[in-house]
Amino acid sequence: MTTETAVRPGSAPGPGAAAPLPLEAAGLDLERRLAARAARERAAVPRVAVIGAADVLRREEPQTAAARAAATVHLTADAVLVGPWGGSADTAACGCCLAVRWQRLRTRTERDALETGLSRSAAGDWPVLPEYTADAVWSLCRLTADAAGGALPQVTRLDLETGQVSTVPLLAEPLCPHAPHTPQAQVTVEAEGFPASREKPAADRYRLRTAGGYDLPAAALANPVCGVLGAGTWSDVTSPTTAPVAGSVFMRGYAGLTDVTWSGQSHSFAASRDLAFLEGLERYAGTHRRDRGGIVTDSYDNLGDAALDPRDCGLYAPETYRDDPMIAPFDPSRPIPWVRGWSLRDDRPVLVPARLVYYSAGTAADHFVFECSNGCATGSCLEEAVLFGLLELIERDAFLLAWYGNARLTEIDLGACRSPVLRAMTDRAALCGYDVHAFDNRVDLAVPVVTGLAVRRDGGPGTLAFAAGAAFDPETAVEAAVSEILTYLPHLPRQVTERPAELDAMAEDFGLVRRLPDHAALFGLPRMARYVGSYLEPTAVRPPAEVYAEWEDRRPRGLDLRDDVLWCTQELARAGCDVIVVDQTAPEQRRMGLRTVCTIAPGLLPIDFGWARQRALTMPRLRTAQRRAGMRPDDLRESEVRRVPHPFP
Numbered sequence: 001m002t003t004e005t006a007v008r009p010g011s012a013p014g015p016g017a018a019a020p021l022p023l024e025a026a027g028l029d030l031e032r033r034l035a036a037r038a039a040r041e042r043a044a045v046p047r048v049a050v051i052g053a054a055d056v057l058r059r060e061e062p063q064t065a066a067a068r069a070a071a072t073v074h075l076t077a078d079a080v081l082v083g084p085w086g087g088s089a090d091t092a093a094c095g096c097c098l099a100v101r102w103q104r105l106r107t108r109t110e111r112d113a114l115e116t117g118l119s120r121s122a123a124g125d126w127p128v129l130p131e132y133t134a135d136a137v138w139s140l141c142r143l144t145a146d147a148a149g150g151a152l153p154q155v156t157r158l159d160l161e162t163g164q165v166s167t168v169p170l171l172a173e174p175l176c177p178h179a180p181h182t183p184q185a186q187v188t189v190e191a192e193g194f195p196a197s198r199e200k201p202a203a204d205r206y207r208l209r210t211a212g213g214y215d216l217p218a219a220a221l222a223n224p225v226c227g228v229l230g231a232g233t234w235s236d237v238t239s240p241t242t243a244p245v246a247g248s249v250f251m252r253g254y255a256g257l258t259d260v261t262w263s264g265q266s267h268s269f270a271a272s273r274d275l276a277f278l279e280g281l282e283r284y285a286g287t288h289r290r291d292r293g294g295i296v297t298d299s300y301d302n303l304g305d306a307a308l309d310p311r312d313c314g315l316y317a318p319e320t321y322r323d324d325p326m327i328a329p330f331d332p333s334r335p336i337p338w339v340r341g342w343s344l345r346d347d348r349p350v351l352v353p354a355r356l357v358y359y360s361a362g363t364a365a366d367h368f369v370f371e372c373s374n375g376c377a378t379g380s381c382l383e384e385a386v387l388f389g390l391l392e393l394i395e396r397d398a399f400l401l402a403w404y405g406n407a408r409l410t411e412i413d414l415g416a417c418r419s420p421v422l423r424a425m426t427d428r429a430a431l432c433g434y435d436v437h438a439f440d441n442r443v444d445l446a447v448p449v450v451t452g453l454a455v456r457r458d459g460g461p462g463t464l465a466f467a468a469g470a471a472f473d474p475e476t477a478v479e480a481a482v483s484e485i486l487t488y489l490p491h492l493p494r495q496v497t498e499r500p501a502e503l504d505a506m507a508e509d510f511g512l513v514r515r516l517p518d519h520a521a522l523f524g525l526p527r528m529a530r531y532v533g534s535y536l537e538p539t540a541v542r543p544p545a546e547v548y549a550e551w552e553d554r555r556p557r558g559l560d561l562r563d564d565v566l567w568c569t570q571e572l573a574r575a576g577c578d579v580i581v582v583d584q585t586a587p588e589q590r591r592m593g594l595r596t597v598c599t600i601a602p603g604l605l606p607i608d609f610g611w612a613r614q615r616a617l618t619m620p621r622l623r624t625a626q627r628r629a630g631m632r633p634d635d636l637r638e639s640e641v642r643r644v645p646h647p648f649p
């Protein structure tokens, strides 16, 4: 990588006269040489911009952005990018879109150098552009000038080291620093008619479109030049249980750059790839707001009833706020950013702290909690996305109620399930040396939640693995829990043998459980089995037909997805929770026919990672839910709480 300083080595800058950076000097030189060629052929002179000398994720000066937007040749330290060219009027993108997408795909070192203001020094004049490179760039300019190239704008990359030429599509960046390329739709969900009537394919089908039914622009989503979600995807062809496909990208959040991985784990690589892209887009929409406007900055004290009180969604223990320098208690008098949501229970707009919705963004003023993707979901319409968001909230709440509340659950006899897919999955788990169990994890809400547990037969490392699923159809919930477990099984033993001392220390001192992967890895230690007695010795093992007989009699069986959403809303309202929906859909998703929402049900136990950051432990619902469910006559006593980090993956 080439790093730059404001001073060009070897040149003594006069007072106030900054010499151009080496990359900028090379850009000016290239533009001059292209102009000479254009003059000879009486062609238009291509404008050259450089990418990689300045942080383009921060707003550039309007003049700089305008010049970049107009450029059709972009010089980086290792390649010349020609374009964007082709495309149609409604997919137009510019040089700024390209520069932003390019920068997001750089390595951690490059991004930190560009974005955190670290001091840099030049390693010399770079890049070196011989005449034949200028000739090649000029040829590409001529070739692409009038080319059509399909529906999306294209970018052609000339590698400065190998001379290799490749072309990739570019999607317009919704936060393009030059100008918006898509009309900024500020339509509220209620103006769209949400919740609208949506006919289901069948009473027991809740997805209106399959994951493979979207026209996803795969090459624009993942490519090494300007991929929306990352530089590429990889398939794990050695996995004995599923056909995993994954990709990743660095996202800058309040904790610096984090590696955001998105994946699909189905039974074929093609199906997994579709799922991976859908998950990647969901993260893309949920980590940061991809639309300008719509943010209200005010204090809760001022907004009052128009806003959700974030304290209803749970807080950390007081000592966490005292000891953790990354967070500060919620201050109702302090102005923080809010976004618009819609209360399904009360049929009214409600402002929601942006911190609870966009889980990688945040400002210094609103760091009262770390949120994750819990309750975020994607579908072909708002109603479908909301239903799956709510099912996720219900699933995590139930899992935590049973874990921290030490609830005794009924085991479901997997041998009595009808699903052949399930049978194939338990066979594959057996192949890995694991027995699989599933538990009826309903507490006070009627929706089937199933917790799956895989137990390593020989008691070796990677001993236990948990996962959960929620669905109106009980066997679908069982399948969801077991299929998620299958995705972890092949890696479990290694996760323990890679860092045995660290995990042993966590088992001694739960305070050392800090990150998401720590929770599941900890239960790979054979010694942790002593904390999971309530799962290893269930109250009973019963066939699903018996466990869910009552549910099957009363479950909603309509053909309208809206009714299912409203049924869930009522069920949550019965437990004292509002249901709030925030539309997170990114403009890119909207074009693909996708919607992403963040659903919030204040009062449900939220999933958190890190032992010091367990909001669930402070919430009233942990004490009352089992009594409400009729599972016990009284509230849970403090001494009965299982004060052990949850094993949720």
Ligand SMILES: [Zn+2]
Binding pocket: 069, 093, 094, 095, 096, 097, 098, 172, 173, 176, 177, 178, 179, 181
């Ligand atoms: Zn643009």
